[in-house]
Amino acid sequence: MKKLFLTLTVLVISLQSALAETVYVDIVKFEFTPQQITVNAGDTVIWTNREKRQYHNVWFKALDSEEPDIFFPDETYQRTFPEPGSFDYECGPHPKMTGKVIVQ
Numbered sequence: 001m002k003k004l005f006l007t008l009t010v011l012v013i014s015l016q017s018a019l020a021e022t023v024y025v026d027i028v029k030f031e032f033t034p035q036q037i038t039v040n041a042g043d044t045v046i047w048t049n050r051e052k053r054q055y056h057n058v059w060f061k062a063l064d065s066e067e068p069d070i071f072f073p074d075e076t077y078q079r080t081f082p083e084p085g086s087f088d089y090e091c092g093p094h095p096k097m098t099g100k101v102i103v104q
């Protein structure tokens, strides 16, 4: 019985990770595009800097007390969202650039 439980647990965990998706956000012309996304718990979001020259970062102030590193054109930043919630972020160097990730 214990063995069956373990097998089922492993199965559920591997199903969850197999179902986890990657969602993409582009950064172009000082905007996060799309500005708001809805993902499922466990999904990973990848931001790609599509500017020609401008650097940016992705700062979830409620989650990270320290500002993350900036990243340059064609570089990416990624984050996995294990818990449901509504998460606002902005670009540290350009606080008018804002975005939101809703995790359901």
Ligand SMILES: [Cu+2]
Binding pocket: 030, 055, 056, 057, 091, 092, 093, 094, 097
């Ligand atoms: Cu920026």
